[in-house]
Amino acid sequence: MNAADLHTLTGAYVLHALAPDERAEFERHLLICPACAQEVRELAATVGKLGLAVAVTPPPALKHHVLRRISAERQEPPRVPGARRGGARRGRGLSRFVLAACLAAAVSFGGVAAWQHQEAREAREDARASQRQAAELASVLAAPDARVSGTKLPEGARGTVVVSQSRNKAAFLTSGLPKPPPGKVYQLWFDDGGKMRPAGLMDPAVTDNALLMDGPVDSAAGMGLTLEPAGGSAEPTTDPLALMRFST
Known part of the structure; x- marks a missing residue:
């Protein structure tokens, strides 16, 4: 040219x-x-x-x-x-x-x-972030020191938490969990000695989840699951649907 x-x-x-x-x-x-x-x-x-x-x-x-x-x-x-x-x-x-x-x-x-172009770039960034999260989730599930705990959830559903101390991360898996009511969302929490720390929101449209919990495990000894207003809460506003101790 x-x-x-x-x-x-x-x-x-x-x-x-x-x-x-x-x-x-x-x-x-x-x-x-x-x-x-x-x-x-x-x-x-x-x-x-x-x-x-x-x-x-x-x-x-x-x-x-x-x-x-x-x-x-x-x-x-x-x-x-x-x-x-x-x-x-x-x-x-x-x-x-x-x-x-x-x-x-x-x-x-x-x-x-x-x-x-901006929309496409944001979509690519979202895709890369999802890929990174999926890879990190897989690394936690396959970690040599992974410890697994399970519990019953509402309406016959099952919940499983997998913790890897070497990666300082935890993953939460559910099966058969009913969809939350309109305007509500399931929220995960780390239990830091009785003080609940936000650990992510679950997709309300999905009944079988496998997701990486937000944030490090650090000194958390367990986790909780509550039903919160859409968008989540800074601290639990309802009684927990489940409380689980991490396996050691």
Whole structure:
């Protein structure tokens, strides 16, 4: 791609609409082209401000429509010292206006690719966090020093806690646990000598759980399970449904 073509990619770059190889080449270009770097900063700031002002569900075809319009609209290269002025300057002003209009339209409907990129990044981060938690759960269950305790739960359900002191973590497993009432959630607790410490919330839609308890075991000698308002509580607000001592 020649230098003249690179100058036209500021809008597509801000919209995260470049292919990976084009994006890498354009980012190298930004290091040596202050004019393009400034334009990218200005367009990105505009997109951010407009995005904060609206929150509307976009039509599914809007992103493709906007990107198609941008790709079809010719942008003049940025003005550099010694370059001719006049017609080229007027053309650049027009293309910037059209590009800004496209950006504003995209943002006003919540369909800017930058927003979708952020959503995708957050989804990837959530997936990586889930993978890390699953790996840590597996390491606790398979730990050589894992100690297992079990108890009965309401309506014939069963609960099992697995503790690994070497990993300073505990896992809690349930089978057949009834779903909590609307607006309620099951909450786990570490028992620190009679003082309950929050250890995570259970998924109210799942009856068979296997989850890593939040926080370290430390000096906890057992755990508890209570029914709490949705979102959980800082300390138990109901009598425990179960209390379990950790096996030693």
